Amino acid sequence: MVKAIVFDFGGVICRFDNDIFLRNLLPYTDKGFDELKERIYGSDLPRRYETGLVSSEEFFREVVRRCGLSITREKFIEAFTGIFTPIPSTFRLIERLKGRYKIGLLSNTNAWHYEFHFKNAGVLHHFDSVTLSFEIKEMKPGEKIYRDALGKLAVKPEECVYIDDIEAYAEAAKRIGIQGIHYVSHEALVADLKSLGVRA
Numbered sequence: 001m002v003k004a005i006v007f008d009f010g011g012v013i014c015r016f017d018n019d020i021f022l023r024n025l026l027p028y029t030d031k032g033f034d035e036l037k038e039r040i041y042g043s044d045l046p047r048r049y050e051t052g053l054v055s056s057e058e059f060f061r062e063v064v065r066r067c068g069l070s071i072t073r074e075k076f077i078e079a080f081t082g083i084f085t086p087i088p089s090t091f092r093l094i095e096r097l098k099g100r101y102k103i104g105l106l107s108n109t110n111a112w113h114y115e116f117h118f119k120n121a122g123v124l125h126h127f128d129s130v131t132l133s134f135e136i137k138e139m140k141p142g143e144k145i146y147r148d149a150l151g152k153l154a155v156k157p158e159e160c161v162y163i164d165d166i167e168a169y170a171e172a173a174k175r176i177g178i179q180g181i182h183y184v185s186h187e188a189l190v191a192d193l194k195s196l197g198v199r200a
Helices: 018-028 033-041 045-050 056-067 073-081 088-097 111-116 143-153 167-175 186-195
Strands: 004-007 014-016 084-086 102-107 129-132 160-164 179-182
Touching: 004 088, 004 143, 018 033, 018 073, 033 045, 033 056, 045 056, 056 073, 056 111, 073 111, 088 186, 102 143, 129 143, 143 160, 143 167, 160 167, 167 179, 179 186
Parallel strands: 004 102, 004 160, 102 129, 160 179
Antiparallel strands: 014 084
């Protein structure tokens, strides 16, 4: 019997587009879009930030250095965190499920995205547990991050459903016994949940 439903954030609760961040940086550098993309996302810097191996300040300073930016910390945060668009159907789904099931969040993310967007997205108060890669020091598809969510929700793997827009991450959840769903659309998600006995 399903007791807990865990949601990914990016691509399931809110869409995101890193290209928006890059375009936001263009007024502060003489580098072009493609060069910015390579200097930031062609490196392991974003992954190290999302794994908690570098701090927000270190991430900021390193991006400024790599991209030759003349930008304030405040403008950088604004550019970096303004990449999300809500998916209203998921917000409504979470509200419907809350109370009947434990609700969890499990996300590969970084401190500034969490602090300046997740917390202000208007959905965080629905979650009974929050598991974040930068805090756990491991990213999906590593087993540790899924185990953390299970522990916080106090459920067995088979009692938990995990929803992710990246199929490999849903499959990784399945490997430890969680019922993984690959998110492709709201309609398909509701059908998948109903097939597992979830009243969605």
